Amino acid sequence: MNESVEMVVDHQPFTVRRTVRWIDxxxxxxxxxxxxxxxLIGAVMHFYRHIGWGPGAKGEANVGLPCKHMALTFHVSLPPETTVDIVIRVGAIRERSFDLLAHARLADGRLAFEGVFAPICIEPRERLGVPIPPALRDILQFHHITDEGGRP
Structure with a gap:
């Protein structure tokens, strides 16, 4: 039996399965x-590891990705032992920042919650915004969805 609280279950679309603990x-x-x-942040950290960027990664040009904006909308309550699959996709890609869109669904397909996590690229020492490095932009484009919900 797997006792993990959170695990990656698919890479396309990128999906993290999370089980609500009693302590939550x-x-x-x-x-x-x-x-x-x-x-939301746990799923984003798994996505960062998947694409090779974020905390602890040796990405191009030593770029940090702190959160600039985060939003959540709740649709159902989550009791202990509830499992949700959190799908992470890339929404808008701007000059220095981008949106990671999360949709968490229950086993029956109902939407449990949705969110946006918007990191901004910075130079870590000076903490100044920098453009998204080309290698990161390429990876983000691969996971990008259009306004209609599909890949471009």
Whole structure:
């Protein structure tokens, strides 16, 4: 039996499976609101590792990817032992930043929550914004979706 709380289950589309733990829940028996941010960030960190960028990666030009913006919308409560599949796709790609779009679905297909995580490329020592390096832009383009929800 796999005791993991979170694991990558697919690479295209990039999908992380997350199981709600009892410790994630309030006395009413549902996941605390703040845990949803942790679920989103956990899936984003797996995506970063998958593409070879982010914390600890040896990406081109030593570029950092801190969060510039994050948003979440909740659709259902999540009790302990609930499993959600969080699909991460790339939305808008700008000069220095881009959007990672998350859609978390229950086993029956219902949308549990959705979110946006928007990192910005920085030079780590000076903490100044820099353009997205070409190698990162290429990887992001591979995972990019159009406004209609498909790949370009």
């Amino acid at each position: 829940c309030d006395p009413a028996g549902v996941a605390f609101t703040g845990r949803f941010s942790e679920y």
